[in-house]
Amino acid sequence: MARMLAFIVMLIPALMAGAGIKFMRDTLFGKLLEPFPWLWLQFAIGIVFFVAGLGFFAGFLLHRDRKRGKVAPKFQKSSNEKRNRPA
Structure with a gap:
């Protein structure tokens, strides 16, 4: 059960990054999707989704x-950072 939960936790940011790539790709081809009123907003949200999904995944691996x-x-981590961690 724990492995399934970990898989789901890692699947959500991967899907989010994939959606970000799709939003950016559709903007470059001039296809405006339904929830977005402007192409620039669609591209900006695509960048945010991609960076957030990739950042979560990279942080988990690190x-x-x-x-x-x-x-x-x-x-x-340096030994100084380890000592200053809250318990």
Whole structure:
């Protein structure tokens, strides 16, 4: 059950990023979709969806790899950051 929940949590940002790519693509071809009154707004929302979805996914991967110790030294948290974490 936990794996299914984790899959769903990762599926939502992936679908959001995919929708962002679609909104930007449709804007470049001049196709205005229903909820948007202007092409520029459709493109801006597409960028926001894409960046938010990709950022969530990348942050999850970085967090997971930091826990497993599989990141380069420049991406590891310093000992100062570890001490200042709230308990």
